[in-house]
Amino acid sequence: MPSGSQTQAEVQRLRDQMAQMQVSTAVVREAEVAVREVEAAAREAREAKQSKKYDELQIQLQTMMKMFQQPQNPPS
Template sequence: MTLSDSSVNLDDIDNRVITEVLGPERLRDQIAQMQVSTIKQIAQLKANATLREAEAKRKYVELQLQLKAEATTREAEAVVEATRKYDELQLQLRNMMKMFQQNQS
């Protein structure tokens, strides 16, 4: 393999140096350490993903509650407005009935 070879794999070179200089046992130790490190990283990534998922669910529930509260408020306001209009129309009707009765007399 030449230095200008663009397909040089640095991991292979590192493993070869470790094997030749430190021996197979040291290579096994290095591999075991890398595996432990990788397992820890995976566990941390899973934990982070779980936390993000829990936070997303919490925000979703919070948003749903907020939307329901807003809808309930709008419905209550609509009922109040409809009641106000109904009362106003009832008053107009009573006044018209009085005027009609007065004209009949």
């Protein structure tokens, strides 16, 4: 049978272990939040890039449409 001081030491060890687990859990949660923020930023960057490419293609299309709408002068 463990003595009172051994029991107290075991209780303290378990408390320390619980405190370490709480810190680890907090670190993991912070890391998960950071990952979600990075993923959101990456998604926004992809969307911005796609939007920019779409805008560029729209401008090219409008330019081409204007070219075809201009009257064609027959060669002389």
